[in-house]
Amino acid sequence: MRRCAAKMREVYPTLLLCVYGFFTNLRPSEPFLTAFLMGPDKNLTETQVVGEVYPVWTYSYLALLLPVFLLTDYLRYKPVLVLQASSLLVTYVLLLRCGGVASMQLLEFFFGLATASEVAYFSYIYSVVGADRYQRVTGYCRSVTLFGSAAGSLIGQLLLSVGGARLLDLVIVTLASAAVAFFPPWFLPMPKRSLFFHKAAAAAAAEEEGGPRSSTALLEKSEDADRKPPLNSQNASLSLQESPPSEGVESGGLVNVLRMLLSDFLQCYRCRPLLAWSLWWALATCGYFQVVNYAQALWENVRPSHDYHIYNGYVETLSTLLGALAALLVGYLPVRWSVWGELALCVLSMLMGVCVFVMDTLRNIWLCYSSYVFFRAVYMLLITVATYQIAASLSVHRYALVFGVNTFMALLLQSLLTLVVVDSAGLGLDVFKQFFIYGGYFAAISVVFLIAGLCKLTSRRRCERDESADGPADAES
Numbered sequence: 001m002r003r004c005a006a007k008m009r010e011v012y013p014t015l016l017l018c019v020y021g022f023f024t025n026l027r028p029s030e031p032f033l034t035a036f037l038m039g040p041d042k043n044l045t046e047t048q049v050v051g052e053v054y055p056v057w058t059y060s061y062l063a064l065l066l067p068v069f070l071l072t073d074y075l076r077y078k079p080v081l082v083l084q085a086s087s088l089l090v091t092y093v094l095l096l097r098c099g100g101v102a103s104m105q106l107l108e109f110f111f112g113l114a115t116a117s118e119v120a121y122f123s124y125i126y127s128v129v130g131a132d133r134y135q136r137v138t139g140y141c142r143s144v145t146l147f148g149s150a151a152g153s154l155i156g157q158l159l160l161s162v163g164g165a166r167l168l169d170l171v172i173v174t175l176a177s178a179a180v181a182f183f184p185p186w187f188l189p190m191p192k193r194s195l196f197f198h199k200a201a202a203a204a205a206a207e208e209e210g211g212p213r214s215s216t217a218l219l220e221k222s223e224d225a226d227r228k229p230p231l232n233s234q235n236a237s238l239s240l241q242e243s244p245p246s247e248g249v250e251s252g253g254l255v256n257v258l259r260m261l262l263s264d265f266l267q268c269y270r271c272r273p274l275l276a277w278s279l280w281w282a283l284a285t286c287g288y289f290q291v292v293n294y295a296q297a298l299w300e301n302v303r304p305s306h307d308y309h310i311y312n313g314y315v316e317t318l319s320t321l322l323g324a325l326a327a328l329l330v331g332y333l334p335v336r337w338s339v340w341g342e343l344a345l346c347v348l349s350m351l352m353g354v355c356v357f358v359m360d361t362l363r364n365i366w367l368c369y370s371s372y373v374f375f376r377a378v379y380m381l382l383i384t385v386a387t388y389q390i391a392a393s394l395s396v397h398r399y400a401l402v403f404g405v406n407t408f409m410a411l412l413l414q415s416l417l418t419l420v421v422v423d424s425a426g427l428g429l430d431v432f433k434q435f436f437i438y439g440g441y442f443a444a445i446s447v448v449f450l451i452a453g454l455c456k457l458t459s460r461r462r463c464e465r466d467e468s469a470d471g472p473a474d475a476e477s
Contacts, residue, residue: 009189010129014137016184017125018144020081023181024088024121025148028156029095029170031312034296035305036167042099050297050431051424053104057293058418060112062411068116069404070257074197077124081185084117089182092175096168119404127191143324150320152177157313197257261401268402273338276452277386278406280345283445284352285410288379290417290438291356295372297431303365311369319373323380330384337389339460342453346446348378353442360435417441 029036037044037053044053072080087110094107125137152174159165159173269275296312303310335344355375359368390402420426421434429437 010133013128013188014125014140016188017121018140020085020181020184021121021141021145022148022151023177023184024085025145026152026155026177027149027174028152028159028177028313029092029167029174030149031153031156031296031316032160032167032170032305032310034300035310035312036095036171037104038300039167039306041168042104044101044104046297046300046431047424047428048101049104050294051422051428052101053108054293055418055423056105056108057112057115058289058411058415060109061115062408062415064113064116065404065408065411068113069119070254072117072120072123073257074254076191076193077120077127078185078188078190080117080120081124081188084114084120085178085182085185087111087114087117088178089175092171092178096171096175124188124191127193128189146320146324150317150324153313153316153320155313157311157317160313161309161311264398264401265405268398273341274390274402276342277389278402278409280349280445280449281383281386281390281406282409282413283448284349284379284382284442285407286413286417287352287438287441287445288376289410289414290422291372291375291435294422294431294434295359295368298359298435299365299368301431302363302368315369315372319376322373322377326377326381327384330381330388337385340453341385341389342449342456345382346449346453348382349442349449350446352378353439353446356435356439356442360432360439363432 034049036042037049038046068080091107091110091114094103094110098104098107122138122141125141129137155173156170159170160167269278299310299312337344352375355371355378358371359375362368387403390406391399421429421437
């Protein structure tokens with residue numbers, strides 16, 4: 001009976017979180033946002049949309065990421081989920097009711113706040129379920145967001161192409177979806193613990209209650225018992241699992257939490273394989289964000305929505321589903337990533353660059369669509385591999401730190417790239433010149449990892465040659 005009650009306590013928040021994740025990502029207007037802003041409803045120019053409105057999302061996401069990350073842990077997730085739901089609601093109310101550059105910039109700020117708050121969505125569930133169910137509930141939460149995104153894009157395209165709806169109608173449907181998503185976070189149970197600020201207090205409460213089977217106890221046991229081999233087995237001294245988490249966090253103070261995060265940061269990034277995969281994560285995610293954010297502006301130039309039918313919704317649906325399929329296929333690829341990882345990153349990064357060049361130079365809408373789908377699928381495959389390779393050397397309490405740092409570095413690079421290339425305060429280049437630069441950016445990433453891969457293979461062969469040379473000498477002695 002007690003086991004059944006405990007299971008229900010875990011099923012209830014998981015279901016609510018999945019419902020929330022589905023409706024927050026069900027956005028039929030998303031694939032047609034640029035067309036809507038540049039159409040008769042908002043009547044903004046391409047320069048205003050690309051150079052003045054869209055960059056605000058990048059800057060606000062970067063500025064809010066670290067404060068929201070700390071606030072999420074301190075407030076124990078639920079209040080930040082409510083904040084995210086409220087921000088999305090405000091975003092689409094502004095999109096529906098307001099016009100002008102200033103209002104759209106405010107909209108992008110609230111959307112940046114909602115995006116930065118996603119850390120609460122992917123962290124909350126770990127505080128209310130047992131560690132033995134982490135993998136399963138992570139799969140549920142991530143798959144439902146992908147399904148919601150694909151369903152939203154498909155619904156938007158069908159309403160536009162088959163139902164004869166206006167772009168304004170898609171915004172109304174998106175606002176209705178955000179309104180539905182506003183309610184589930186309020187009914188989520190408040191967690192008693194978090195990874196940093198409230199960890200010690202929750203553990204003490206669990207001991208007082210005498211509940212060794214509580215989710216807190218399971219988390220503590222999992223961080224010690226569920227260790228994984230480091231990425232580089234030859235570097236035993238740098239094993240990231242054998243070192244216990246810093247004890248300064250037990251007091252729960254902000255200074256102690258920051259000190260612990262700094263200590264863990266320095267220790268994690270001493271591991272060379274982790275550093276290599278994190279470097280690719282930051283560089284590629286920066287370029288991926290730029291391509292995805294401004295692809296609609298490119299398509300609008302290639303095939304204007306006011307003259308032709310556009311199929312952005314189908315493209316977003318297909319690219320999301322193929323990306324999810326590529327992520328699922330990672331476990332079946334017969335690749336020794338520890339040996340060939342850098343060269344694989346080189347080849348596939350070059351393919352991503354070729355896709356961007358095709359979108360920019362050939363200027364055929366069907367080739368643009370096809371290249372975009374392939375580009376996203378390759379990125380989803382590689383980011384899944386990078387996530388797994390990084391997580392393979394980390395204990396649970398370090399996931400948020402490393403993934404957060406990688407995302408922060410990606411946003412920092414993206415902000416610099418946006419400021420120089422896109423923003424009207426910088427060069428303010430047109431969208432075709434922007435995509436030419438993005439293609440060169442991925443080519444540069446490919447060259448970096450080609451050099452790294454060749455150096456790694458050369459070092460490995462030298463070590464093998466030295467070992468074979470030492471063999472006969474040892475036999476003679």
